[in-house]
Amino acid sequence: MSFGAQSIKQRDAWQTALLDLITDPAELLRLLELDPALLAEAVRAATLFPLKVPRGFLARIEKGNPDDPLLKQILPLGAEAAVTAGYVSDPLQEALVNPAAGLLHKYHGRVLVTLTSACAVHCRYCFRREFPYAENNPGRLGWEKIMAYIVANPSINEVILSGGDPLAVSDLLLQQFSDRLRDVPQVKRLRIHTRLPVVLPERITASLIKWLVSLKQIPVVVIHANHPQEINAEVKRALSLMREAGVMLLNQSVLLAGVNDDVEVLARLSEALFDAGVLPYYLHALDKVQGAAHFDLPRARARKIHKKLLERLSGYLVPKLVCELPHAGSKTNLSETIRDL
Numbered sequence: 001m002s003f004g005a006q007s008i009k010q011r012d013a014w015q016t017a018l019l020d021l022i023t024d025p026a027e028l029l030r031l032l033e034l035d036p037a038l039l040a041e042a043v044r045a046a047t048l049f050p051l052k053v054p055r056g057f058l059a060r061i062e063k064g065n066p067d068d069p070l071l072k073q074i075l076p077l078g079a080e081a082a083v084t085a086g087y088v089s090d091p092l093q094e095a096l097v098n099p100a101a102g103l104l105h106k107y108h109g110r111v112l113v114t115l116t117s118a119c120a121v122h123c124r125y126c127f128r129r130e131f132p133y134a135e136n137n138p139g140r141l142g143w144e145k146i147m148a149y150i151v152a153n154p155s156i157n158e159v160i161l162s163g164g165d166p167l168a169v170s171d172l173l174l175q176q177f178s179d180r181l182r183d184v185p186q187v188k189r190l191r192i193h194t195r196l197p198v199v200l201p202e203r204i205t206a207s208l209i210k211w212l213v214s215l216k217q218i219p220v221v222v223i224h225a226n227h228p229q230e231i232n233a234e235v236k237r238a239l240s241l242m243r244e245a246g247v248m249l250l251n252q253s254v255l256l257a258g259v260n261d262d263v264e265v266l267a268r269l270s271e272a273l274f275d276a277g278v279l280p281y282y283l284h285a286l287d288k289v290q291g292a293a294h295f296d297l298p299r300a301r302a303r304k305i306h307k308k309l310l311e312r313l314s315g316y317l318v319p320k321l322v323c324e325l326p327h328a329g330s331k332t333n334l335s336e337t338i339r340d341l
């Protein structure tokens with residue numbers, strides 16, 4: 001991760017934290033007082049998808065507990081090397097909807113732009129764990145192609161900054177991108193899909209808030225939390241800074257076996273999010289990416305959990321249960337389908 005010519009003195013706390021991620025499985029196991037016997041498989045799995053965890057996220061994991069729901073999201077496991085039928089490297093076939101480097105056009109009216117391949121955390125279930133980021137780094141010159149594509153498609157009125165994690169880049173780069181977007185009047189909303197407010201809440205600085213409120217487009221920030229244990233005091237503080245600035249906040253979660261496949265846990269997550277000013281938006285069934293099959297659960301069970309959640313909570317606290325299918329014109333609402341997609 002590079003922040004250009006910034007000196008150490010000029011770096012914000014979040015940038016320093018990004019340069020100090022835990023990337024060594026041995027250090028992870030040592031700090032969490034976990035069985036050293038887990039090391040060999042963790043090292044092997046980290047060669048498939050490197051380990052990355054912010055130290056602040058680690059502090060929310062219970063020491064000595066191999067079943068901690070936050071640990072399960074970040075610990076490389078031998079199971080990732082299993083080849084499972086039906087699980088592939090590009091489950092959403094994004095390569096087919098990639099008209100320019102850094103640009104994905106899947107659905108009517110909106111495009112997704114990847115400003116960076118960097119994330120602060122590597123979620124082991126990530127459907128982009130094998131995404132060819134090297135071929136998809138637009139760079140400044142690539143932005144011109146992206147803008148030209150948007151202008152040539154007047155139906156596009158929303159740009160989604162996605163991952164990698166768009167908030168992993170500097171405020172300066174965000175500003176430069178949004179300045180360029182200012183010249184494209186048809187774009188009304190800038191949506192930011194980010195896990196940083198949850199895994200590295202110090203990223204939500206006064207300067208970032210200033211950028212958000214200065215946007216010409218309406219900003220919508222979609223965070224990604226899967227378990228109520230992720231929402232600690234620092235996360236609440238970061239979220240309230242954005243809420244107080246008038247930014248709409250939504251959350252998307254992934255339904256993960258052994259992490260949050262439980263009505264009680266999901267209900268607590270929705271309550272914690274709402275208390276922090278965030279509306280639960282989507283509960284995604286796992287995208288069938290190779291290496292993550294051990295996180296999946298049968299769609300029938302997912303529907304059952306979701307139905308119980310509906311019976312348990314006010315409607316606005318219940319995220320939509322969806323999955324993404326290649327070639328579909330929108331996300332598929334799983335609670336309305338009976339097939340095991």
Ligand code: SF4
Nearest residue numbers: 119122123126163195
């Ligand atoms: S933060 Fe998002 S893009 Fe990055 S690894 Fe996690 S799920 Fe994937």
